[in-house]
Amino acid sequence: MRKLTDEEQEKIKLLTKxxxxxxLIEPTETGLKKSIMDATxxxxxxxxxxxxxxxxxxxxxxxxxxMIPATIHTGFKIIKSKASLYRPSTKKGDPRIWFYGLTKVADPNDIIGITFYNDSFQVFNLTKLDIKELIYSSILNPFQELINAINTTENEVAFELLAMLRKIANNGPIPSMVDADTSVGRTLETALGIDINSSKxxxxxxxxxxxxRNSRTNRKSLFAQVPDWKLSKFKSSAEILDNFGYERDDDFKLYCTVSAITRNSQGLNLRIDSDIKQLIENSDKPEVGDFVVWTLDKLHNRLKSKHKETFWVEAESIKIDEREHFQYKLVEHTKKPITSQFDLLIEQGIITLDHLIKRNSKGKVVEKGPLFKIKPKGIELLFPPSESYNLMT
DNA sequence: GGTACCTGGAT
DNA sequence: GATCCAGGTAC
Structure with missing residues (x-):
């Protein structure tokens, strides 16, 4: 796709807001003639x-x-349409997409915006449509209605969750479910009726x-993700453990943080190779060198799907009759992580990973990670500006 | 039953 | 800031 003009970028910013x-898709002259576009x-x-x-x-x-229903927006009018999605029988069957009627609204090399709402594609010519004018117009128009509807729908769940959190918070401190580090999250999820799970x-x-807990300034977990074993020299967590582990109490362990800016006490560090789009973990043992990798695509996708929208909930830990209670107080609401920032933050040592591997006395290897974690100050760098909500109102 | 995730920490 | 750590489930 061609580089977007400043004007087009401004329109995207407004839509994102x-x-x-x-x-986005850019139809070519041939594409428009043949009614074919590559699904990039x-x-x-x-x-x-x-x-x-x-x-x-x-x-x-x-x-x-x-075939999927589609609506083509021309600003003050809409055209009912359909999209066809298919892979031709020829060659490798490179994915194709076409919107019927697109030729009427698009010239070659225009940029077409596509979103999905109400079980339909919503299609518009980003290059030609005056997005700002339409959205802020005092004259009602279908495009404005669409944007308002999306906005309301997107906020709906957040409002609902916020109301539930406020109800919980205003009931006062809740006793901790279990006596453990993780109970601040477990207790809140239980209060919300969410069962314990390992869902991605x-x-x-x-x-x-x-x-x-607001008393702590620990790094925060983003997600857990094992390396891409197929692309890696080492093929299992056990192999990592055997190379770098240490005896501790009754177990053989590797519980450590790995960063791109320092080597840890096991001689491990991280680096990003932008050319091959991989995160690489390296050992200073010459016979080992690089031993596991993650594709950046995989990590970006995990980040995007897990943290599309996140409530970071701050709780005060209160001891009542020797038992920990939680008073949930504040929420920071982030959306849409900037995946390019992920790479940068890794390189800055602001995002790190923890190995959590051990072999117990029975010889079983347990791996709870590797956990990708971020320092608190990194959150505002990984996400666009967030909103904060007070729960005690 | 092992692997890969989840929920989070301490000094 | 570095070093190291915890109790859980799904499949």
């Missing part, structure tokens, strides 16, 4: 992440073609919950 998540990587990942369509699961050929999905209707 209104919580519209979108993907970013289009495919948008469709997949929004659970709209997965080309990887689609067979080649017109019999497997999928966010916790509450797409919103991830992260609780912490």
């Amino acid at each position: 209104n919580q519209v998540s979108l993907t 990587g970013s289009v495919r990942s948008y469709l997949k992440s929004e659970n709209i369509h997965d080309y990887e699961l689609q067979n080649q050929g017109t019999e497997s073609k999928v 999905q966010p916790d509450y209707k797409g919103i991830e919950l992260k609780s912490f």
